Amino acid sequence: MADARKGFLIDTARCIGCRSCQVACKQWNKLAADPTKNQGTFENPRDLTPNLFNRIRFVEQADDAGGVKWLFMNERCMHCGDAGCMKVCPSPGALYRTKEGIVAYNRDKCISCKYCVSACPFNVPRYGADDRVSKCNLCADRVAGGMAPACAKACPTQTIQFGNRSELIARARAAKKTLFGENDLMGLGVVYALEGKPEAYGLPEKPAIPMSIFLWKDVIKPLGILGFWGSIGAMLFHYVTVGPKKLEEENETKGGTTHE
């Protein structure tokens, strides 16, 4: 996959918070508008929704002169190399990986179990009125046709750069950027060049599939299958070695058919 893998490099330093990406995504994916309220911040909407696959997180910080400065972070599905959502999804084909490494989905196959919500390290999947998964699909249709995703195309400052993942990373490295997501979870499909610590952007320092999800899917599941057959095997073994507790007097009452 390594070389064919497409991805984003999001250079947060370039972002001016115009939210063209939010709008372009809605337009291409035909997503309805979400009514919002003024909540005393420029950040809007304040969370991903079933109709909002990416958004700009506005992080307010005090600057040296006592004023306010912003960090802008484009939040979306990370298209993880080792994707928690795909690990737990019980419905084959609901979530799938394209040959470009995109974690795409087919809503017709989603069975609304919502396991992917619990397994995603970035809390990305959302559910609309139809109770099916929705999230950024990395414009898999556009990418398959050789086009750039809508959000990258619309970005006026080249904050959102799309291309071959390895090339994007090499270029950012050459420019001495601090990268996030290069190797975590077998490499995120969305790599960030950050201006500070990941925590400052609301990103986990070491993103990982939640421990309980790992124990559930990678430990209990195989051990459970082993345990099931083990218990059946143990019972059969007991039957042929120690044997059943027969009722001794049975022979007398039946008369004749002694076999012990």
Next chain:
Amino acid sequence: MSNYVERFSTRERVLHWFVTAAFITLVLSGLGLYSRLFTGYFDFFGGGANAILFHKIAGVLFFASSLLLFFSHGKEVTTFDEDDREWLAGRGGYLSRDEAHFNCGKFNPGQKMFGIFIGVATLALGLTGIFIWAPLAFPRWLVQLSLLVHGLTFVLAVMFTVIHVYLATIGNPGTLEGMLYGYVRRIWARKHHPKWYREVE
């Protein structure tokens, strides 16, 4: 004098088989959710979404009926005495062919422990099941933990049930009749549950 004594009332028997039917439905509809190795089991229910629906309905029925079963013999199952200690020390005589005699009441300690386990497992599965049912209404960590506990309890319940079925059928000939028509043979009762037999004789 009849060769048989009554072991379980009609109510107890119907309840037991109701619990069993719900349990089997839960296992079959849950297998596809447990692992993609078992996706084929969804087909029994007409797809994954329907399997989830069956699982929810059977889950509610199992929870209610299993707790009822537990409480209907709660006292017999949760009290252990000196004779039980002896049974436990001798592993119930299950590890050798030598004839072992234990002074068991209506249930032996192994059955009591199974009864208690199923009671606790029912609570655990039911409670975590609610969190998994509506994952967006509860904190993420709680739902994540619930998925883990639900899976683990499921595995244990299936394993213990395998043992239970073995011991209640071919492992102890004559036992199943008690749960089928309610009567067991006197020699069975004298052999397996002498203390109980003396009470009902």
